[in-house]
Amino acid sequence: MDELRHLFRRAADHAADYRLSLPDRPVGVPVDQAALNEAFAGPLPDAPTPPERVLADLVAAAEPGLVATAGPRYFGFVVGGASPAATAADMLAAGWDQIAFNAVTSPAAVAAETAAGTWLKELLGIPATASAGFVTGGQAANTAGLAAARHQVLADAGWDVERRGLTGAPAVRVFAGAERHATIDRSLRLLGLGTDALRPVSTGPQGAIDPDALAAALRDAGPGPTIVCLQAGNVNTGACDDLRRACDLVHRHGGWAHVDGAFGLWAAASPATRHLVDGLETADSWACDGHKWLNLPYDTAFAFCARPDVHAAAMSYAAAYLVGSGGAPAGADLTAESSRRARGFAVWAGLRELGRDGVAALVERCCALARRFADGLSAAGFEVVNDVVLNQVLVGFGDDARTDRVVAAVQTDGTCWAGGTTWRGRRLMRISVSNATTTEADVDRSVAAIARLAHGIGGELVH
Numbered sequence: 001m002d003e004l005r006h007l008f009r010r011a012a013d014h015a016a017d018y019r020l021s022l023p024d025r026p027v028g029v030p031v032d033q034a035a036l037n038e039a040f041a042g043p044l045p046d047a048p049t050p051p052e053r054v055l056a057d058l059v060a061a062a063e064p065g066l067v068a069t070a071g072p073r074y075f076g077f078v079v080g081g082a083s084p085a086a087t088a089a090d091m092l093a094a095g096w097d098q099i100a101f102n103a104v105t106s107p108a109a110v111a112a113e114t115a116a117g118t119w120l121k122e123l124l125g126i127p128a129t130a131s132a133g134f135v136t137g138g139q140a141a142n143t144a145g146l147a148a149a150r151h152q153v154l155a156d157a158g159w160d161v162e163r164r165g166l167t168g169a170p171a172v173r174v175f176a177g178a179e180r181h182a183t184i185d186r187s188l189r190l191l192g193l194g195t196d197a198l199r200p201v202s203t204g205p206q207g208a209i210d211p212d213a214l215a216a217a218l219r220d221a222g223p224g225p226t227i228v229c230l231q232a233g234n235v236n237t238g239a240c241d242d243l244r245r246a247c248d249l250v251h252r253h254g255g256w257a258h259v260d261g262a263f264g265l266w267a268a269a270s271p272a273t274r275h276l277v278d279g280l281e282t283a284d285s286w287a288c289d290g291h292k293w294l295n296l297p298y299d300t301a302f303a304f305c306a307r308p309d310v311h312a313a314a315m316s317y318a319a320a321y322l323v324g325s326g327g328a329p330a331g332a333d334l335t336a337e338s339s340r341r342a343r344g345f346a347v348w349a350g351l352r353e354l355g356r357d358g359v360a361a362l363v364e365r366c367c368a369l370a371r372r373f374a375d376g377l378s379a380a381g382f383e384v385v386n387d388v389v390l391n392q393v394l395v396g397f398g399d400d401a402r403t404d405r406v407v408a409a410v411q412t413d414g415t416c417w418a419g420g421t422t423w424r425g426r427r428l429m430r431i432s433v434s435n436a437t438t439t440e441a442d443v444d445r446s447v448a449a450i451a452r453l454a455h456g457i458g459g460e461l462v463h
Ligand SMILES: *Cc1c(COP(=O)(O)O)cnc(C)c1O
Pocket: 078, 136, 137, 138, 139, 140, 181, 183, 231, 232, 233, 234, 235, 260, 261, 262, 263, 289, 301
């Protein structure tokens, strides 16, 4: 027994050492992937290996290839860093080894998901009566939300899609902003609706859907099964669709409004940004990540649905007998997985650690730091291309080739990490401030490094 305790403690010590090293660690410097692969490679051993040795070998092999995404100066994609209590709770979830399938396999996991789901809906302003499925990411949450949408719009047309499938079904039209996230397209493929069902709707200057264009598109389409994918938080600009107006249009048309709010839905948690997602409560389903802006461990996201019965009808394989049991749908009834990791413990712990005020402060601080980034880079002579309404900043450093060179230089330098993107036909640097541990000093140090590297690269600064 002592060996097990020793092993777990060593794993926890390694994790803590790593986390404590993050503020000083080079961020995302290039690694030799072939050498890393080699460290893990080799024949599958015939004989068993003692666990202590396995752990030591794993740490040695992995350490050079770890990316400091959880650290304070990683601004790539939309990446947070899992908070202390949430990370510790996730370690417990692994130690407890629970199956969050239902209340029989783990009453504790179901209770944690239920409580955390209630808190999440409260923080986001989603109706308390909505269901909350704990899924792996925004991708899975979009798939669950759109599965519920598919169920309902076809049920309204007299078609039972769960039983009959899509062969011979009435055609479903799916409207989405031209700047939707690519996961929407994959969800439509997985659900058999296909990307040809997509009718892109034009977007305004910051990438939010144009409500007049949506109104016209719905009018032109006429009656029929209709799903509309809205967005809170454009991955480039942070722009949010006018959810109140769009949901109203969709509902007048008899359609289903799904909101992809992977990170942007968290605007709801602060009075300072709440107006950006005004009307979100009028949607029918919502996708939201925990592992991005809420700083929970991977893989954590939430699929909410205004009608739990529709959510379960689309996702559960036990819905029929749940009706008899009188229980509300929970656990695996609301997700595509059957046996599942108990991610509710980490969600509960992370929310408890922050509290309502802490979540609001996290959102506000990241937005303020994004503005500080934008101000600093503008002052240094670079072009901030978007309205910095949330935590995203888009920066140009001259023409496309020059911007790409600056992005590459920043990624090699290691002071901070930011990715490149193409927005409105232009190559840009994309900066996302989503980590609770990022400070003003981290932003200032990163601005200084970016400016030093950009000024060191020849060529014209101005586009
Ligand atoms: C990140 C993101 C997704 C996908 O989320 P995953 O957690 O990576 O699956 C979907 N939509 C938007 C708007 C996102 O930002």
